Amino acid sequence: MGTFSHTSTYKHPVETVAAWHMRKGALTRATPPWSGSVESDKGVEEGVQAKLKMAIPGSKGLANRSWTALITDVHDSGFSDIMLEGPLSTWKHTHKFLGTANQTVIRDDIEFTVAGGEDLKSRAIEKNSGALEFAGNVRGGTEIVASKVAARHLEKVFADRARRIEADLDFQARYADIAPKTIVIAGASGMVGQQVSALLTTGGHTVRTLVRRNPEGDNEYAWNPDKGEIDETALIGADAVIHLGGASINTRFNEKNKKKILESRTTSTGLLARTIQRLQGAGKGPKTFVVASAIGYYGADRTGETLREDSVAGNDFLAEVCQKWEAAADPAREAGVRVVHVRTGIVLTPLGGFLKLQMPLFLSGTGGTIGKGDNIQSWISLDDIAGIYVHAVLRDSVEGPVNAVASSPSSAKKVARLVGQTLKRPALMRAPRVASDALLGKEGTDQLALADQFVSNEKLVKSGYVFFDDQLSGALKHALG
Template structure:
């Protein structure tokens, strides 16, 4: 027996604009919930948009594995009639049957009604009445998924309305990372052309090949690019051995300097106009306690502060070539697909989270969607320049952070964890700078550019990312 599920989303934008958003590269990535698994859920973007015959490949997380075990899912697009509807169906995957019809109707009150009509059979036909049990188990999950998609579509369309300027060509280094993937998808759904800078790849359609380790980047590959966004670098979650520290520093500084040199070798009229480069709130060092940190605050002590100073200095070399430079001092990026939150979720689900090292250190957090949106906003805002603290306006002490997120999961957060555990894994220096550091940053400068946060408070952010808004 098959079952039917329907969800309606109402948006103020006209039908043609909403349908066009769904046709663009990046739409599937923007609509795929992070609580479904790891960062590689969309393993292959649709091969030909949403036209008939186009295929996409995904990885669907097995419940209870926290995104570590995935089942393959191949979707094929079928009927397609712009701007009225399109369909896709599962041709390979864990369910007995799945067909999704996306219907776009003009609302009598203005705007568009997007109606998602899903026909699903959880198990093979021979399973009979077991499908009824599967449907009852699946319905709450479908409600979570489509509530997430509802919010994503409304917020993304509002973002593009705010940035309804010329369509740009934007090169992105670090495009396959947790943040870079979403930055690219968000920009693409806004109609911008995104070129992904890939190490060791051959330059071709949609790709700029480069090799930072060998100092290889053809300046001509940046001709016609309006903005370069650089989000790459070695992971900092490790023991800070001397070799690892050199790798972390060099991967950021050398690659940034290489892009700057390539820009400088181009004629002024063919040079990118802006360079947006990652940094981090680690710029402010350790031991800042309750101090409110603005972009004018001094840099602090420690290895990560040194990395951020040299990283930002390398990026500012582009200013000598007349390029607008933005340094994005990122807070702790939250997503169940990666980073801090993903690492903590198993303990939170088990009710074993709580104060870490006393829990009084400030955590300047930001949801993944706001992180991607803020980077795109700074890239598209022509008068944004210099360093920006990019975090939610309401930092939390670590013990309150743990209590709030665990509360969204309906779990307690009262188990204290001494720093001895992280020190055993990461060593003393990395623990001090990654786990015990206190950063209470002010984001007035970002707000002053007109950026509109999707989630200013932690509870609503965690509820959205975890699909637990009820």
């Protein structure tokens, strides 16, 4: 049996730290993206199960194993989780909260047994082969090696968990003056939506989600934008609505896909905006509507310019999509609702988007740029795009379009070089654009892979937002481990 212990210290009261851990979303926020992802996170209650996809060490999330944990031994100063399904034979993780009014110490103690050893011994017994002693020796040696490998991986995971938890506690402290709110989220199951929802619930807010399947639980409500259907009770009494939905743009830009990209955004946004307008007229609608948008608003070919929220819009396909997307929120704006358009940059995470598509190439040592790599990429970390949505909801001073990008836009060449350095792989390849054209089409390559946009975040910074990761090297280290 292997054992592992980790102690971390936080400059927050023990009551605050314990409450954060107990809330729905804490597991999602604490899990480093390079170590896996969370599929079901219902908070800490006796008998609750959590479901994860745990990354195989070294895969950075491209290869995963299912993991189901049972929450048990819940009390004021800690709890335990036991693996019900996963790659190990056994696992028990005990969380203990110790501290004072100003500081908290968390001690994590883990006991685990690697898979394989018991199976080898059982097979030797069943065959009665006289190989039991040999099997035991092999088993012992294998478990020692495997346990050491597991301990090294756990040390890295828990160090990053501690950093993430401290950063989240700091984030929540900056908004401690805000009374708990009720927020409706459309698109909560997506990559960004999961993090936005978790950041809100761990802050003590209530999240209601709009789902296209049959609702499960008290805080899920049905809607079907394609049919113009929505359960309006989701919005009654809510303080704000966040809309994150829309078909993926990481696809070939043919007419069929372009129609889907546009209509999936304008139709759903329009339905929400009209519903908010109607409820606002009845005196029971949300006061805030935060809608996704993108820096594609400015057009892909903006070489040499600094793009701010009042810069002229572009004239390519994605610019047209963003303009119509933002205009679809007009009914809510006309009703006096505060509307925010989050113009999102390139989100850097192995869980999806640009970086996930490129990861197999970088891990194999064949990563690099398309063409010269001189085009400027305005990026944002996954933690920060989630944080910006929460900031937009909680700070009434934020209104209109807001550029959701970090302060250090970088050339595609620099991004590729730092991804390679972070993964300890070369990143010297210069791929011909024909490779991207095959996936995205010429139009998609021009507007996504080769977009040249230096986007300013001055408005966001002036609104008081504090970044999780504002420098590229740190953002990539935290995303890729």
